Amino acid sequence: MLDFLWLIPLLPLVGSALNGILGKRFPKRLISAIACTSVGASFAAAVAAVAALLKLPPAERHVVDTLFTWIASGSFVSKAEFLLDPLAAVMLLVVTGVGFLIHIYSIGYMHAEDGYYRFFSYLNLFMFSMLVLVLSGNFLFMFVGWEGVGLCSYLLIGYYFERRSAGDAGKKAFIANRVGDTGFILGILLVFVTFKSLDFTDVFRQIAGDANRFPVEVGVGTLSAIGILLFIGATGKSAQIPLYVWLPDAMEGPTPVSALIHAATMVTAGVYMVVRCSPIFSRAPIALEVVAVIGVLTALMAATIGLVQTDIKRVLAYSTVSQLGYMFFAAGVGAFSAGVFHLVTHAFFKALLFLGAGSVIHAIGGEQDLMRMGGLRKFAPTTHGVMLVAALAISGIFPFAGFFSKDEILWSAWAKGHPIIWLTGLVTAGLTAFYMFRLIFLAFYGSERFSEEIRHHLHESPPSMTVPLIGLAVLSTIGGFLGLPAWMNLGPNRFEQFLEPSLEFAWRGKSAELPHSLEFGFAMLSVMVALFGIYTAYRFYVVNPSAPASLARRMSRTHGLLAHKYYVDETYDALMVHPVVAGSNGILWQCVDIGLVDGAVNGLARLVQGSASLLKNVQNGLVRSYAAWIMAGAVVILLYITLLR
Amino acid sequence: METLLFYLLGGLALIAAINVVLLRRVFYSALSLIVCLSALAGIYLLLDAPFIAAVQIIVYAGAIMVLFLFVIMLLDPFSATAHVDKRPYLVFFAVVLGTAALLLLYPLLKSYDPARAPHELLIPDARPGTVTHLAATLFRDYLLPFEVTSVLILVAIIGVVVLAKRQT
Amino acid sequence: MSIVHCLILSALLFTVGTVGVIVKKNVIAIFLCIELMLNAVNLSFVAFSKYLNQVHGQIFVFFVMVVAAAEAAVGLAIAIALHRNRKTLNVDDADIMKW
Numbered sequence: 001m002l003d004f005l006w007l008i009p010l011l012p013l014v015g016s017a018l019n020g021i022l023g024k025r026f027p028k029r030l031i032s033a034i035a036c037t038s039v040g041a042s043f044a045a046a047v048a049a050v051a052a053l054l055k056l057p058p059a060e061r062h063v064v065d066t067l068f069t070w071i072a073s074g075s076f077v078s079k080a081e082f083l084l085d086p087l088a089a090v091m092l093l094v095v096t097g098v099g100f101l102i103h104i105y106s107i108g109y110m111h112a113e114d115g116y117y118r119f120f121s122y123l124n125l126f127m128f129s130m131l132v133l134v135l136s137g138n139f140l141f142m143f144v145g146w147e148g149v150g151l152c153s154y155l156l157i158g159y160y161f162e163r164r165s166a167g168d169a170g171k172k173a174f175i176a177n178r179v180g181d182t183g184f185i186l187g188i189l190l191v192f193v194t195f196k197s198l199d200f201t202d203v204f205r206q207i208a209g210d211a212n213r214f215p216v217e218v219g220v221g222t223l224s225a226i227g228i229l230l231f232i233g234a235t236g237k238s239a240q241i242p243l244y245v246w247l248p249d250a251m252e253g254p255t256p257v258s259a260l261i262h263a264a265t266m267v268t269a270g271v272y273m274v275v276r277c278s279p280i281f282s283r284a285p286i287a288l289e290v291v292a293v294i295g296v297l298t299a300l301m302a303a304t305i306g307l308v309q310t311d312i313k314r315v316l317a318y319s320t321v322s323q324l325g326y327m328f329f330a331a332g333v334g335a336f337s338a339g340v341f342h343l344v345t346h347a348f349f350k351a352l353l354f355l356g357a358g359s360v361i362h363a364i365g366g367e368q369d370l371m372r373m374g375g376l377r378k379f380a381p382t383t384h385g386v387m388l389v390a391a392l393a394i395s396g397i398f399p400f401a402g403f404f405s406k407d408e409i410l411w412s413a414w415a416k417g418h419p420i421i422w423l424t425g426l427v428t429a430g431l432t433a434f435y436m437f438r439l440i441f442l443a444f445y446g447s448e449r450f451s452e453e454i455r456h457h458l459h460e461s462p463p464s465m466t467v468p469l470i471g472l473a474v475l476s477t478i479g480g481f482l483g484l485p486a487w488m489n490l491g492p493n494r495f496e497q498f499l500e501p502s503l504e505f506a507w508r509g510k511s512a513e514l515p516h517s518l519e520f521g522f523a524m525l526s527v528m529v530a531l532f533g534i535y536t537a538y539r540f541y542v543v544n545p546s547a548p549a550s551l552a553r554r555m556s557r558t559h560g561l562l563a564h565k566y567y568v569d570e571t572y573d574a575l576m577v578h579p580v581v582a583g584s585n586g587i588l589w590q591c592v593d594i595g596l597v598d599g600a601v602n603g604l605a606r607l608v609q610g611s612a613s614l615l616k617n618v619q620n621g622l623v624r625s626y627a628a629w630i631m632a633g634a635v636v637i638l639l640y641i642t643l644l645r
Numbered sequence: 646m647e648t649l650l651f652y653l654l655g656g657l658a659l660i661a662a663i664n665v666v667l668l669r670r671v672f673y674s675a676l677s678l679i680v681c682l683s684a685l686a687g688i689y690l691l692l693d694a695p696f697i698a699a700v701q702i703i704v705y706a707g708a709i710m711v712l713f714l715f716v717i718m719l720l721d722p723f724s725a726t727a728h729v730d731k732r733p734y735l736v737f738f739a740v741v742l743g744t745a746a747l748l749l750l751y752p753l754l755k756s757y758d759p760a761r762a763p764h765e766l767l768i769p770d771a772r773p774g775t776v777t778h779l780a781a782t783l784f785r786d787y788l789l790p791f792e793v794t795s796v797l798i799l800v801a802i803i804g805v806v807v808l809a810k811r812q813t
Numbered sequence: 814m815s816i817v818h819c820l821i822l823s824a825l826l827f828t829v830g831t832v833g834v835i836v837k838k839n840v841i842a843i844f845l846c847i848e849l850m851l852n853a854v855n856l857s858f859v860a861f862s863k864y865l866n867q868v869h870g871q872i873f874v875f876f877v878m879v880v881a882a883a884e885a886a887v888g889l890a891i892a893i894a895l896h897r898n899r900k901t902l903n904v905d906d907a908d909i910m911k912w
Contacts, residue, residue: 621908624843628738628835635745642749648818655822662826662849666833671842678845681826685852692819692863697871701855704878709848709885716889717841720896739835743828750824782868783875794879801883808890811897 005049005065005082008092009131011042016124023117032107035120039103039127043096050089061085061501064137064201071140078198083137087502090340091134091272094347098264099127101468105355106256108464109362119159119254126152130265134272139188139198142273146184146237149266150177156261157253169249176246180236187229194222204279204505216283216507223280227287230277231270231294238270239321240298240328245569247321251313255358258313263320263354264347271327271343275336278506282334292332296424299325301566303431307438308552308562310370312357315439319394320350322428326409329421335412336503337496341483342409345401348479349393352472356387359461359469360443365454370442377444379458382466384444386473391440393476395433395530404480407523408493411485414522415514429526433533441541485519651691658684675713682706696776819860826853840892840902844885851881 015038023031053061066081084092103123110119129148136142151174158170188198195203207214207223217224234240239247239262250262261267274281274291281288299322306318323346330339361368363380377384393400396407406429413422448455460466483495540547552559561567618629661681665674682705689698783791830853833846855874862870896902 619911621911623904623907624835624838627843628742631742631746631831631835635742635749638749639745651818655818658822659825659829662829665842665845665849666829666837671839671845674842674845678849681849682852685856688819688822688856689859692859694859694862694871694874697855697859697874700875700878704882705848705852709882712885712889713841713845716892720841720893720902736836739832742835743832746831747824747828750820778868779871779875783872787872790876794876797883798879801886805886805890808887809893 003065004045005063005084005135006067008042008045008049008082008096009128009135011038011045012124012127012131014038016121016128019117019124020121023121026117028111028116031117031120032103035124036100036103036107038124039096039100042127042131043100046092046096049084050093053084053086053089058501062201066137075196076192078138078140080141081137081199082135083200084135085502086499087272087275087340088135090344090499091268092131094344095127095130095134095265098347098351098472099130099260101471102256102260102264102351102355105259105358105465105468106254108462109256109358110254113254115159119156122152122155122159123257123260126156126261126266130269133269137200139191139200139203143184143188146233146269147181149261149269150174150181150237153177153250153261153266156257157250159253159257163252166252169246169252173246173250176243177236180233180243182232183229184233184236187226187233190222190226190229194226200276207279207283208505214283217285220286221284224284224287227277227281227284228290230273230280231287231291234270234273234328235294236270238267238324238328240270240294240325241301244298244302244321245572248314248317248565251311251317255313255354255361258317259351259354259358262317263350267320267324268327268343268347271324271331271339274328274331275340276502278331278336278503281331282506282508288332288334290332292329292418292421295325295328295330295332296421296428297325298322299329299428300424300431303428303435305562305565306435307431308559311368312360312370312373312439312443313354313368315370315435316350316353316357319353319432319436322432323350323394326406326425326428329425330409330412333413333416333418333421334508335409335416336506337483337493337499338405338408338412340499341495342405344482345393345405345476345479348401348472348475349390352386352390352469352476353394355465355469355472356383356390359383359465360387362461362465363458364450365457367450367454370439372449373443374446374450375444375448376458380460382460382469386466386469387440387444389473389476391436394436395534396429396526397530398527399477399480401476401479403523403527404483404485407526408483408485410526411519411522415519426526426529430529430533433530434537437534437537438541441537445542446545485523647691651688654684654687654691657681658688671717672714675710675717678713679706679710682710696779816860816864820857823853823857823860826850826856838903838905840895840904841889843904844888844892847888848881848885851877 015034018034019026019031023034026034053063056063063084064081065084066079068080069077070080071078103120106119106123110116113119126149129145129152131145133142133145133149136145154170154174157173158167160166191203192198195206197203197206214223220228236243247262247267251258253261281291302318302322302325306315306322309315309318323342327339327342327346330336330342360373360376360380360383363376363383364373367373389400393402396402410422410425410429413419413425461469483493485493540551564570618625658681661677661684664677665681668674668677682701686698686701686706689695689701827850830846830850833849834843837843837846855877858870858874858877860870862868862874892902895907899906
């Protein structure tokens with residue numbers, strides 16, 4: 001019944017191929033039609049697939065559709081197989097749904113670009129890779145998708161390839177991903193060595209079935225090693241410490257790319273992977289601890305950097321890194337479904353924020369510096385409205401989506417016994433509200449800091465851009481109701497319930513049953529903190545616009561540290577980039593390439609030349625010397641015949 | 646007796662040969678070559694090859710060497726341009742080569758066993774070396790090469806005429 | 814007097830001839846030394862013919878002599894041509910065919 005799963009990734013692939021190979025000659029309408037139809041059809045197929053899944057009883061919501069056998073080598077068999085279970089279903093709907101909206105948005109946003117067909121071809125290729133990643137039924141096939149999204153990320157970041165900075169950013173993203181992938185591949189290898197199989201179902205059944213071989217580990221055992229290695233891959237793909245440095249630079253790409261890849265989908269692949277491997281992680285407390293600590297530290301650090309950024313997209317980039325940190329520390333404290341829930345809501349409001357920022361940039365004619373905007377709500381009211389919704393959602397204000405997901409994460413941190421993590425998360429939530437509303441106030445309120453001529457060009461975006469924005473705004477508003485928490489006494493958390501079958505093999509520790517009223521109290525506390533953050537932003541940027549500058553002057557060293565992103569990029573540069581480049585130049589180029597390789601070839605030529613110039617003296621035109629050589633040759637032959645045989 | 650004669654004639658041939666190399670003037674070299682050839686003819690007689698000996702005197706010493714002498718007379722017979730290349734390395738090289746060539750004889754000589762030398766006669770009741778026998782073998786078994794040599798001589802004559810003709 | 818004596822004599826004559834070919838500068842002198850080498854070979858053929866009691870060695874001597882005659886004639890014609898063109902009989906002066 002569900003054997004059409006393979007269609008879901010295939011349709012965007014066909015679109016990508018068509019646009020990529022023939023697109024140069026297509027008119028723009030045809031290109032966008034092909035691209036959006038393929039994603040739309042994929043979305044329709046996804047909806048149909050999930051509907052079919054829902055018809056099955058919860059215990060059986062685990063459908064595998066094998067396409068073909070990819071590798072069959074001895075006892076190792078790897079298939080191209082798709083797995084649809086609740087977790088995959090959630091990811092599927094998010095990827096295809098948000099992806100579809102962003103494709104529609106891109107029609108308007110990219111209409112003036114030359115490489116129109118290239119953009120849509122890459123975007124479709126990305127959809128294909130992401131869907132393979134999400135729907136995959138085994139580690140190796142997921143890795144195919146994992147690499148594919150990395151490639152598309154590189155292609156799309158470097159879309160404006162004529163700009164040096166764009167190409168550099170693409171390379172940075174790919175290389176940082178690659179570093180993470182080393183850990184990922186090692187993790188996959190370790191999985192294979194331990195379980196003799198790479199199939200998810202197979203591996204997880206093995207873990208759950210054999211409590212003696214795979215106990216809950218104290219200290220670092222095989223499962224912890226696997227977990228940490230896989231997580232290293234996740235830090236690369238999902239921009240956590242220490243490999244987050246590529247994400248802010250990735251803003252060189254077009255804004256729809258930032259929305260789709262670096263907010264809603266690709267960067268969440270790491271979270272998806274951790275939740276998918278919950279059987280492994282839940283039995284490896286050390287690995288989970290690592291995930292949680294890195295997640296919450298990243299969340300805090302990125303939020304602090306986002307406080308002082310002036311480029312609108314950079315603020316959103318650091319916000320993404322921070323929110324991904326939330327998702328990871330949710331998984332790290334064992335609240336897997338909370339992490340996935342936040343992934344879903346974050347996809348809505350972060351995509352909305354990015355697309356809205358794109359709309360702002362489009363309206364103001366290309367300017368991205370917040371310090372040169374202001375008072376835009378008169379000129380772009382729809383954009384202002386949706387951005388406000390998104391900002392409220394991300395700050396965690398009731399009843400928008402972010403409130404429910406963020407609260408659940410913070411509550412889980414406290415309930416599972418991680419008070420410090422909870423506190424850090426709470427502080428970060430306050431910071432999030434602050435910098436988000438800083439962005440809103442700087443862009444849409446206050447005095448107009450742009451020039452006269454820009455004023456004449458200010459316009460609201462076309463419907464092809466505003467309609468998806470409104471769609472996402474609606475989702476950001478009502479999306480939270482998917483997972484109403486238990487304390488509201490409106491029934492159990494439906495989202496958590498839905499996701500249960502995917503987590504059936506995870507190990508559940510004992511967790512204290514805390515009263516619902518405490519949970520309610522914590523929710524109120526976090527709303528208070530968020531409101532405080534919004535109020536502070538209001539004071540700083542609307543009431544007293546000169547206050548930030550004077551504060552920055554008084555705390556200049558801190559401000560400098562934050563504005564320079566804690567000098568992390570510079571550190572990496574000095575520690576790793578410069579030595580590698582110097583080594584390549586000095587050793588590999590000068591010594592190996594020029595010295596050894598060229599030297600060998602040139603040396604061979606010189607050898608031939610030298611021996612030839614020696615040998616040519618035999619032909620000196622003197623008959624007698626010829627006769628002497630003949631005699632010598634005859635003597636040698638005679639020697640050979642008589643003596644040596 | 647035979648041995649003594651052999652040593653005499655052999656020594657004469659050898660000395661004449663060395664003279665060919667050492668003598669300054671070409672004319673004298675040619676003359677001492679004639680002496681050498683004659684000595685060799687004598688040795689052929691000792692080796693039961695009368696026909697060959699006669700042919701040696703008539704053809705070699707008689708015709709070929711006379712031809713040499715004619716040409717020498719024609720072209721600058723008594724010029725005394727330095728006749729031997731005094732460059733030491735060449736001389737050294739030549740001597741080394743010669744000695745090497747000589748030393749190659751050694752293994753051959755070591756393997757000679759007089760008791761096992763074959764002695765059968767090919768044509769019964771005919772002694773090899775006599776003109777009869779020689780002629781019989783020549784015109785029976787080696788007829789084709791014989792005819793070919795006449796062609797060879799013809800070619801040589803034509804070549805000589807072409808090369809030596811005065812260009813007009 | 815065994816074959817060994819003749820062979821040694823033949824080898825010595827051959828060596829003398831070789832040395833002469835290499836060290837002498839006059840073209841015609843070189844030809845003389847070549848004739849010397851050919852005769853040395855003739856001697857060894859005749860010696861073998863006697864000691865193997867066969868006639869084939871002498872037949873070969875016959876042919877060698879024919880060839881030697883033809884070769885001497887042609888060689889001398891070349892020497893004449895050389896002298897006509899270069900006015901010299903020094904073989905070292907004819908060294909155009911070199912690298």
